[in-house]
Amino acid sequence: MASCGTGTPPPPATTATPTAPASTPPPTSAPALGATGSPTPAPTPGSSREPTPETIPEAQTPASEPSPLATPATPIPTPIPGPQPPPTALPGPLPPPTPTLDPSPPPPTSSETPTPTPDHPWRGELDYQVVATHPHDTSAFTQGLLWSEGRVYESTGLRGASVLRMVDLTTGQVLRETAADPEHFGEGLALVGDRLIWLTWQAGTAGVYHQDSFELLDRFAYQGQGWGLCHDGDRLVMSDGSAALFFRHPETFALLGSVAVTEADGTPVDRLNELECVGETVWANVWLTDRIVVIDPTTGLVVAEADLAGIISPHPADADTNDVLNGIAYRSETGTFLLTGKRWPSVFEVRFDGGP
Numbered sequence: 001m002a003s004c005g006t007g008t009p010p011p012p013a014t015t016a017t018p019t020a021p022a023s024t025p026p027p028t029s030a031p032a033l034g035a036t037g038s039p040t041p042a043p044t045p046g047s048s049r050e051p052t053p054e055t056i057p058e059a060q061t062p063a064s065e066p067s068p069l070a071t072p073a074t075p076i077p078t079p080i081p082g083p084q085p086p087p088t089a090l091p092g093p094l095p096p097p098t099p100t101l102d103p104s105p106p107p108p109t110s111s112e113t114p115t116p117t118p119d120h121p122w123r124g125e126l127d128y129q130v131v132a133t134h135p136h137d138t139s140a141f142t143q144g145l146l147w148s149e150g151r152v153y154e155s156t157g158l159r160g161a162s163v164l165r166m167v168d169l170t171t172g173q174v175l176r177e178t179a180a181d182p183e184h185f186g187e188g189l190a191l192v193g194d195r196l197i198w199l200t201w202q203a204g205t206a207g208v209y210h211q212d213s214f215e216l217l218d219r220f221a222y223q224g225q226g227w228g229l230c231h232d233g234d235r236l237v238m239s240d241g242s243a244a245l246f247f248r249h250p251e252t253f254a255l256l257g258s259v260a261v262t263e264a265d266g267t268p269v270d271r272l273n274e275l276e277c278v279g280e281t282v283w284a285n286v287w288l289t290d291r292i293v294v295i296d297p298t299t300g301l302v303v304a305e306a307d308l309a310g311i312i313s314p315h316p317a318d319a320d321t322n323d324v325l326n327g328i329a330y331r332s333e334t335g336t337f338l339l340t341g342k343r344w345p346s347v348f349e350v351r352f353d354g355g356p
């Protein structure tokens, strides 16, 4: 499981790159300045809050492997009136299909508006309490976050600065770290057994690292973009910035299927980002917002949501629109969640009313 573990924590690495722990601000429940739980409207071009492509890559280009919900990048050109080409001969026997490493995902498994089920009834908006505030490296452009065996595992983005880290929660000290290829932009992170799987945004490759040594053990190739990743104990669940979740084999990374994620009224929930598998649900950050959605992966239905707009003040995104809420890790032994954001000064430990 990506989120739980009771074994003995590994000893601190001698090769660790210590990072000065950030000071720990007091827990706060003050409202955020200007933040809302609603999706952030597109920034005004030229404004100081306009995300830059370099630091908000997810908005830069469409996925090379369009998701079932993706919008075509260019409009279909209107045919120009004029002489028509001669009729094309009827096609002959088609060549056998060429197998691909990672075929396009199948269409969403449900074509009807999903409805809450007795197993996953609508839970509404979740209230929460901050039970602890921990330091977070304000240079960490957080893309993936998980908890295992008493440690935080975090992956960060930005080309030339993407790292995979083992971090002490209470001090913020980096206990072990490895860097991505400078050409790679790090993305989501999941744990399968003792192997960490770390996505890249556009490079189509995921690194497989030993949880303790951070030794690079393997690589998986995939098509399309990598955003969030979590392991539900059976399958990997992956996001690509669209309103779809993709399921992959935890050992081979083979694509197993996908599901369209929607609100109760059928509206697609776009921009799914960092993920956390919690029991039979998938929790997801919605990029550029303070909203976390709880998804039933069997139907794609959002069964609950949380508005974290008030968890930090001043809100880092008010100073830099890139610095949004992103990072969910579940501590199964305490039933609490660790939540942070890109270059946020704190990791907030939160308990949601009613439990996970």
Ligand SMILES: [Ca+2]
Residues within 6 Å of the ligand: 144, 145, 146, 229, 230, 274, 275, 276, 277, 327, 328, 329
């Ligand atoms: Ca996570």
